[in-house]
Amino acid sequence: MKNNFFQTITLLDFLDVFVIAVFLYYFFILIQGTRAIQILKGVGVLLVFMLLSRYLGLQTVYWVMQFLLYGIAVALPIVFQPELRRALGYIGRGGGIREILSAVSGGTISSIQAIDTIVWAVEQLAESRIGALIVMERQTGLEEYIETGTILDADISAKLLLSVFNTKSPLHDGALIVRNFRIIAASCYLPLSENVVKTRSKGYGTRHRAALGLSEQTDAVIIVVSEETGNVSIARNGKITRSSNLDSLKKFLMNIWHPEKKTTVRSENFLSKGANIAITDVFKKKSGS
Numbered sequence: 379m380k381n382n383f384f385q386t387i388t389l390l391d392f393l394d395v396f397v398i399a400v401f402l403y404y405f406f407i408l409i410q411g412t413r414a415i416q417i418l419k420g421v422g423v424l425l426v427f428m429l430l431s432r433y434l435g436l437q438t439v440y441w442v443m444q445f446l447l448y449g450i451a452v453a454l455p456i457v458f459q460p461e462l463r464r465a466l467g468y469i470g471r472g473g474g475i476r477e478i479l480s481a482v483s484g485g486t487i488s489s490i491q492a493i494d495t496i497v498w499a500v501e502q503l504a505e506s507r508i509g510a511l512i513v514m515e516r517q518t519g520l521e522e523y524i525e526t527g528t529i530l531d532a533d534i535s536a537k538l539l540l541s542v543f544n545t546k547s548p549l550h551d552g553a554l555i556v557r558n559f560r561i562i563a564a565s566c567y568l569p570l571s572e573n574v575v576k577t578r579s580k581g582y583g584t585r586h587r588a589a590l591g592l593s594e595q596t597d598a599v600i601i602v603v604s605e606e607t608g609n610v611s612i613a614r615n616g617k618i619t620r621s622s623n624l625d626s627l628k629k630f631l632m633n634i635w636h637p638e639k640k641t642t643v644r645s646e647n648f649l650s651k652g653a654n655i656a657i658t659d660v661f662k663k664k665s666g667s
Contacts, residue, residue: 421450489635492534492559497628499539500601500610509605510543511553511585513568514631518596524555527566534561543603553588553600568592573616582618589613599634601627 428443496512503510513520528549532538534556542564543550552565568588571577577587589600593613600613610621612630621627 417454421447421454424450489559490632492556493628493631493635495534495536496539496556496601497624497631499536500603500627501624502536502540503543503603504608504610507605507608508543508545508603509550509585510601510603511568511589512539512601513553513555513566513589513592514599514601515555515557515562516597516599516634518598520555520557520592520596520598523553523566523568523592524557524563527552527555527563529563530561531563532561534559553592569595580618586611586613586618590616590618593617599631 424443424447428440428447431439431443496514500510500512513523530538538561539554541547542554542561549564553568554564555562555566569591570584570587571582571590571594573590573594576582577590580586582590583604583606585602585604589602589611590613592598593600594616597615602611602613602618603609604611610627611618612621612627613619621630
């Protein structure tokens with residue numbers, strides 16, 4: 379019997395199982411840390427309860443549970459709309475293939491300088507307690523959010539970053555979106571997080587809720603500078619992590635866009651000579667000098 383079983387197994391059977399395993403793996407990766415996990419657990423409990431009722435001969439309970447699960451199956455696409463949108467976007471990006479190819483191809487000097495400039499500007503904003511929201515686009519397009527702001531399409535510079543988030547600037551209220559290491563738009567509106575419980579328990583303000591909301595729907599990396607505390611946080615894949623210092627922020631960004639490069643040098647060393655003047659041009663000292 380065993381010999382007959384193994385004789386019937388072909389390479390197509392292994393391929394079949396492998397494809398399903400990969401699908402399930404990425405499916406659970408996509409829903410990890412989202413409300414989908416809790417909902418699936420609830421559906422699983424109902425499914426087990428339905429099977430037990432059938433095994434025990436509880437026909438009425440089985441009938442009710444059966445139609446209840448039918449109703450849940452119809453409602454799942456609506457409940458899982460953010461997760462489905464995120465999964466379809468991931469598939470449209472090539473399921474991670476483009477990320478691997480970009481890592482193999484390496485980066486350019488200009489992108490490294492852009493990261494250094496962003497990190498330096500974030501540090502100045504944090505020290506001055508200036509609120510900021512910087513979105514760095516990856517594979518998922520952010521055109522619908524870019525359209526809500528003011529188009530700039532400019533090279534990344536320390537002066538421009540600091541000027542945009544100056545409290546006297548008309549563009550400071552909203553998010554700044556970076557695409558291919560160019561500043562595409564400023565004063566953009568982002569979707570607020572749908573995870574009300576998490577945002578309330580963490581005491582997140584509007585900036586953090588917007589950063590978390592966009593990270594739940596796209597693969598963008600969002601840098602948040604708190605106006606109240608000056609703390610710097612990073613939102614990605616539906617999670618917010620506080621950056622302890624300048625070097626950790628730079629290392630985080632470099633690991634995403636240049637995983638093949640290892641750097642521990644502070645970003646000031648990469649900035650142009652005129653960058654150090656930017657902070658005095660944009661922000662005035664409290665003493666009035």
